[in-house]
Amino acid sequence: MSDPTGAREDQPGSDRSRERNPHLRRDAVRSVAFRALTEVTGNGAYANIVGGQLISQAGLEGRDAALATELINGTCRGLGTYERIIEAASGRSTDSLEADVVDLLCLGTHQLLATRIPAHAAISTSVDLARQQIGARVTGLVNAVLRKVSQRTLEQWLDRLAADQDPIGAVAVRTLHPEWIVAACADRLGLDPSDPALQTVLEANNIAPEPTLVARPGLITVDDLVAEGAESGGPSPLQAMWRGNPGRLAAVRDGRAGVQDPGSQLVALALERIDAPQGPWLDLCAGPGGKAALLGALAAERGERLVASERTMHRADLVTSAVKAIRPRPAVVCADGTQPAWRSGQFARVLADVPCTGLGALRRRPESRWRHQPEDLDDLAPLQRSLLASAIDSCMFGGVVAYVTCSPHRAETIAVIDQILQQRDDVTVIPAGPLVPELDAADGDFVQMWPHRDGTDAMFLALLRRN
Numbered sequence: 001m002s003d004p005t006g007a008r009e010d011q012p013g014s015d016r017s018r019e020r021n022p023h024l025r026r027d028a029v030r031s032v033a034f035r036a037l038t039e040v041t042g043n044g045a046y047a048n049i050v051g052g053q054l055i056s057q058a059g060l061e062g063r064d065a066a067l068a069t070e071l072i073n074g075t076c077r078g079l080g081t082y083e084r085i086i087e088a089a090s091g092r093s094t095d096s097l098e099a100d101v102v103d104l105l106c107l108g109t110h111q112l113l114a115t116r117i118p119a120h121a122a123i124s125t126s127v128d129l130a131r132q133q134i135g136a137r138v139t140g141l142v143n144a145v146l147r148k149v150s151q152r153t154l155e156q157w158l159d160r161l162a163a164d165q166d167p168i169g170a171v172a173v174r175t176l177h178p179e180w181i182v183a184a185c186a187d188r189l190g191l192d193p194s195d196p197a198l199q200t201v202l203e204a205n206n207i208a209p210e211p212t213l214v215a216r217p218g219l220i221t222v223d224d225l226v227a228e229g230a231e232s233g234g235p236s237p238l239q240a241m242w243r244g245n246p247g248r249l250a251a252v253r254d255g256r257a258g259v260q261d262p263g264s265q266l267v268a269l270a271l272e273r274i275d276a277p278q279g280p281w282l283d284l285c286a287g288p289g290g291k292a293a294l295l296g297a298l299a300a301e302r303g304e305r306l307v308a309s310e311r312t313m314h315r316a317d318l319v320t321s322a323v324k325a326i327r328p329r330p331a332v333v334c335a336d337g338t339q340p341a342w343r344s345g346q347f348a349r350v351l352a353d354v355p356c357t358g359l360g361a362l363r364r365r366p367e368s369r370w371r372h373q374p375e376d377l378d379d380l381a382p383l384q385r386s387l388l389a390s391a392i393d394s395c396m397f398g399g400v401v402a403y404v405t406c407s408p409h410r411a412e413t414i415a416v417i418d419q420i421l422q423q424r425d426d427v428t429v430i431p432a433g434p435l436v437p438e439l440d441a442a443d444g445d446f447v448q449m450w451p452h453r454d455g456t457d458a459m460f461l462a463l464l465r466r467n
């Protein structure tokens with residue numbers, strides 16, 4: 001078939017010539033990775049979303065797509081530490097360099113220090129990329145800095161950077177995390193920063209999990225998913241592992257199953273398992289709808305109905321799509337959960353899965369550890385308290401609120417519950433551990449999951465009964 005642009009099929013740069021020439025394919029892989037990185041660092045894009053889009057636009061498949069994904073995710077995970085290595089190698093602050101040059105150097109540093117790509121190939125392709133994407137004026141700098149980076153292994157660079165640090169800073173360097181996240185995990189687990197266990201906790205964030213499916217009760221079973229090629233096993237009784245693109249499964253496309261971390265499945269199950277009166281259920285912060293779809297299915301099995309509320313319209317639309325297979329269909333409402341659009345005291349079970357820093361899901365969001373700042377907590381904690389208060393107000397007497405975060409940070413978890421308990425005398429904490437018997441994750445009266453121990457995101461769960 002002739003090329004609609006009129007170009008000869010094998011002309012350099014044409015898709016056909018790129019398919020046949022491994023060097024051109026590898027160039028395409030690196031330019032996709034570089035463009036994704038500039039979108040992440042410059043425009044606040046999510047690495048997994050923009051990466052997927054650019055990979056499919058460039059027609060990358062198989063090993064090329066896998067390499068592009070690894071380069072994007074791996075570089076994003078190491079960004080802050082790679083910048084420090086580049087500063088040590090070049091003797092200048094990355095603030096004095098153009099943002100695109102820093103991105104390109106980070107991409108080159110990742111290839112040199114954390115992949116099996118030979119050093120000469122990592123450097124020469126980075127120089128070519130610099131010439132094509134930024135300009136010939138920066139090729140000398142890129143070449144010189146990456147040659148210096150290549151003179152040590154990752155371990156040697158980390159040893160050198162960690163030597164100047166206090167114990168928290170040293171763990172931060174060695175595990176590719178910002179210091180405030182290391183400090184938050186040490187605080188929450190009561191670990192001394194020099195305890196090797198802290199490093200294990202943080203290293204779990206550097207391993208991307210396989211997609212986990214949830215079989216939504218009443219709509220499909222785990223056995224049905226296994227018959228489609230999924231693998232059973234894992235902490236949640238509703239989970240199945242799926243290697244590959246979950247969108248290829250009809251059950252995922254039509255909403256009988258979904259992609260959901262087992263920790264999210266277990267917190268929804270805990271709210272269903274607890275003893276509570278009959279009556280409607282509420283998901284106060286429902287977007288994009290993973291837990292709403294599971295709760296909606298669980299509620300339907302008990303003859304109850306779910307109301308799923310979300311503040312932003314486009315995320316409310318995602319909830320509508322997530323719950324499309326459930327009958328009776330959950331009601332989806334677009335409302336600010338701090339100013340409910342419903343009568344108080346009418347729900348038997350309420351989920352408050354509040355907006356949070358997402359520190360519990362760092363393993364699946366490569367860039368997010370560098371994007372959040374400790375100051376984010378100044379805005380989030382008051383909103384979390386306000387949403388929890390509203391969840392309690394929405395709950396009938398004897399009903400139960402599940403307060404959930406995908407973060408282990410004290411300020412978003414225990415501190416929020418403590419403050420609510422100081423302000424109100426109409427709630428009692430119910431020990432949550434026995435309601436998640438699949439895990440040994442009780443943390444006092446709460447549940448705190450951890451990726452390194454439980455194989456889940458670091459979900460926090462508190463259960464409060466309205467007196």
Ligand SMILES: C[S@@+](CC[C@H](N)C(=O)[O-])C[C@H]1O[C@@H](n2cnc3c(N)ncnc32)[C@H](O)[C@@H]1O
Nearest residue numbers: 285286287288289290291311336337353354355
């Ligand atoms: C952690 S996410 C919820 C995830 C969801 N439960 C799920 O499993 O898919 C928090 C959600 O709260 C929403 N949100 C933020 N502020 C809110 C408010 N004032 N009222 C209701 N929802 C809010 C955010 O838009 C976001 O969709």
